[in-house]
Amino acid sequence: MITKPTIDRIMEATDIVEVIGEFVQLKKRGANYIGLSPFANERTPSFTVSPAKGIFKDFSTGKGGSAVTFLMELEKFSYPEALKWLAKKYGIEVEETQTSPxxxxxxxxxxxxxxxxxxxxxxxxxxxxxxxxxxxxxxxxxxxxxxxxxxxxxxxxxxxxxxxxxxxxxxxxxxxxxxxxxxxxxxxxxxxxxxxxxxxxxxxxxxxxxxxxxxxxxxxxxxxxxxxxxxxxxxxxxxxHKSNVLYGLNFAKKAIRDEDNCYLVEGYADVISVHQAGIENVVASSGTSLTVEQIKLIGRLTKNVTILYDGDAAGIKASLRGLDLILEEGLNVKVVLFPDGHDPDTYVRLLGSSAFKKYIDDNRKDFILYKTDILLKEAGKDPILRAGVIREVVESIAKIPDSIKASVFIKECSRVMQIDERALLTELNKMRQAKMRKNDQPDSFQTPYEDAPIATEIERTATEADGETQEKEIIRLLLLYGNKMIDWDGITNTYIGPFMIAELSDVEFDHPSCKQFIDIYKSEIDQGKLPDEQYFIHYHEKQVVDLTVDMIATRYMLSENWLDMHSIFVPGEELKLRAAVLGAIFHLKKQKVGKILNKLLADLQTSTSETDQEILQSQYIFMKKVEKKITEYFGTVISK
Structure with missing residues (x-):
């Protein structure tokens, strides 16, 4: 077991943006950072990191949590493994209560x-x-x-x-x-x-x-x-799993992010020699054909890939089709070909670091144009072979998801192949339509990830019962405002968290994760502590962390320019906190009372004993009065 003081030091030192940035290419968006999900195949970013809250949320898969949770989900670390990884990163000595075996x-x-x-x-x-x-x-x-x-x-x-x-x-x-x-x-x-x-x-x-x-x-x-x-x-x-691993990636990841480019070679020695020459953003597919999973690993860090081939012409042609996978994943591909008899390992040793770097800079070509050039030379003047080349090149362009980028390549290939641009576009559209028919998918386009006003209420889903929604709203308010002081008419000098817990002392939570959360919250209050969102974000049980992140993460945020651009003021929830807190309490109580009334009615219909019926009727009348009081109180207090 890692000691509590060590865990606290690790959490204090951890920068979640820095940690996740080693695995995902992040871009700043307002107060948060966004990127493509490392857990799903997506083209529009739905992965959000909040440095202020110290959490990430992947809206495409529902995963979320702290930096520790991220490492556990992505690298399949255990909780202690994730902590030790962070400790090593930040130079923190790990103290354990017993010697690890x-x-x-x-x-x-x-x-x-x-x-x-x-x-x-x-x-x-x-x-x-x-x-x-x-x-x-x-x-x-x-x-x-x-x-x-x-x-x-x-x-x-x-x-x-x-x-x-x-x-x-x-x-x-x-x-x-x-x-x-x-x-x-x-x-x-x-x-x-x-x-x-x-x-x-x-x-x-x-x-x-x-x-x-x-x-x-x-x-x-x-x-x-x-x-x-x-x-x-x-x-x-x-x-x-070799299809999920790139040789040298652990040494190259920082350089790939910094250079915004990844050099892809074939073998172990190629990686080591090129790395030693000062080009550290280099990886290899380790003797296996490039896989989609390997491309996605690169895609987390950069959208630019440069392939360093050896001079084997047969090997180059055989690998051309495989590189279409990289285009299909939305990456930009360039190619560098070395002289016959040389690979990156031998050529860097022959030229030395400086001359090798210059050779790469002077000889890199866009993959589509490179492929066009290679195939045209092979086809010569044979019209049938040239027609096949045109079709094969357009097939590669059709795999590019970015329509603007695809149109640029169409224009350039039209010039190189000396064929009318409209003919190439027609062929491109045919291929795309055929692909859509094959996949049985209608034409669609993806909208960019845009700023939007902040969500202030839990979105209900068809699978959630109303009671679960109300319970989760209580959790959300406790997390966001539990440690804020109350300064309302008639209620002062207390915190929102203990106030809500006291008001809900007669309510039994039904949803397991909500009940667990409330029990933990009560226990901390009984010990004179007031837990905040960080306490629950870093809690050792995944169920509690998942609930916490779901409640405080939002996919959208209000643009910083919203007021200036539109002259519209969007009131924050904090300005209506009294109504939000009391409303949540009374809505939950009303829901619980309604549930009790439904049960009493069902019991009355099935009961055959007169004594039992009298007791049930008495209970029903009492609960109806309670419901009426809640409704009346709700109407007068919440609307103030």
Whole structure:
């Protein structure tokens, strides 16, 4: 358990915009920040971060909470893991009430796999730096590739001894469980039950998660035997899904945001060499065809991707169609082609950092124009082949969601291909219509995320019962105004929170999360404390955090220029706080009384005992009087 003072220090140091900004490209909008949801595929931003409240709210999926909640939702961290990540980021020493057994066993399966992978990374590093075999084979290989000691240590490169059981035997001896050693792919189980090392005799490239933990490995053989695969990669596991991972992203994410561009290469060595040359915004798809999930990872940080290809013409043509996926996700794509026989790794070592950067700047081309040029050269003067090129290029343009950007490419391609622009537009429209028919979707356009007046009441949904809505309104008012002093006629010198709790002492909340919230609020008041919204935003139970964020987050906010532009003053809820608080209390009481009356009526209809009927009738008459009093009081007090 992490101590309460440590948690408080972490929360005080955490800047939610800074934290979420490492994962999502945010833009300031009024007092808040907006961006595309990292949890859903969307083109119009619905993801909002409020630095004043210290919360995020994703309106496309309903997720929301603090920086801790965000890390738990996105990176699947446990609560302690998220706190430790933040502590590391802000240089806070974590105090725990008991020693963590992370070096032996973990609290859950996922963490166990993480720990085993972390141990393996250290084992491979130690094997390379501290053994004669490792230095002679592994370290010398990396040095020959031009990697500096600093780079080798930064990327945690290592070496797996050329022995059948070097790692497996040591891991078992250290107390790591066989189940997790095998599931992580580090070891393979023989038919006789013994383990052997998957990566023996290979140099090791650890693959890190977005937040920097080792989740998998790529092992490269240095042998020339053609029967031995050049690379062996970790199998899929609970912590590693290769389609969701980009090699080097944990090192590149800050530079990608700062440069507003991501360089995409093919292999581990390409990433490391280019990174070492000072171009740190570089990642690789790790030997797999680029996936939509990987593109979305880039799209969180930038809308600009530059592909650094090697000089293999066949490989370039094969990958052209795959790059349409990037266009489809709304990203801007440029391409840089290196001379024959060179890839980013070899070319940066040949030219050096400065000349390599200049080459990229001088030779990058827009993907659509690049594709057009490549295919036209291949088609030559053959009219049929040229017609096919035109169709294929327009297919790529049709995938661009931004209609203005698409029209610009149509105009440019019309010039390059020497074909009438209207003909290209006609073909483009045909393709789009065919796609819509295939998806059975009508023509539609997306409106931009605009400022609007602030919402002051909970939006009712068809699935919410009226009672639940009224209970949630009480929660909302407690969160927003519970620690404000009352200065109303006849009621002064008390806080709104304790006042509302006292007024509702005879009301039983039915909705589970609302009841839990009220019980917590009462408990804090009984201890002489007045909990605020931050107390509940950082509460350790997800159900309470979710309710809190739902109540205080709003998708819309009043423009700062609203009054100047329209000469319209929109009164804030605080100016009518008395009516809002008393109205919420009496509406809830009236709803609860109505519920009791309905039950009494139902019981009267089913009761066969005269005595029971008399008691029920008496109770019914009494509750009708209560309802009348509430209605009368509501009408006179709330309207003042």
């Amino acid at each position: 992370e070096n032996k066993e973990a609290e859950n399966r996922r963490e166990s796999l993480m720990i085993v992978s972390g141990y393996a990374a250290k084992f491979f590093q130690d094997s390379m730096w501290e053994t004669d075999e490792g230095k002679a084979i592994g370290l010398s290989y990396f040095k020959e590739r031009g990697f500096t000691t600093e780079t080798i240590k930064k990327f945690e490169l290592g070496y797996s001894p050329d022995q059948w059981e070097a790692f497996s035997a040591q891991a078992l001896k250290e107390g790591y469980q066989e189940e997790f050693i095998v599931e992580s792919g580090l070891s393979v189980k023989r038919d006789n039950g013994n383990l052997y090392d998957r990566y023996r005799g290979r140099v090791m490239f650890p693959i890190h998660s977005y937040t920097g933990r080792v989740i998998a490995f790529g092992g490269r053989t240095l042998k020339t035997d053609k029967n031995v695969p050049k690379y062996v990669n970790s199998p899929e596991s609970e912590i590693y």
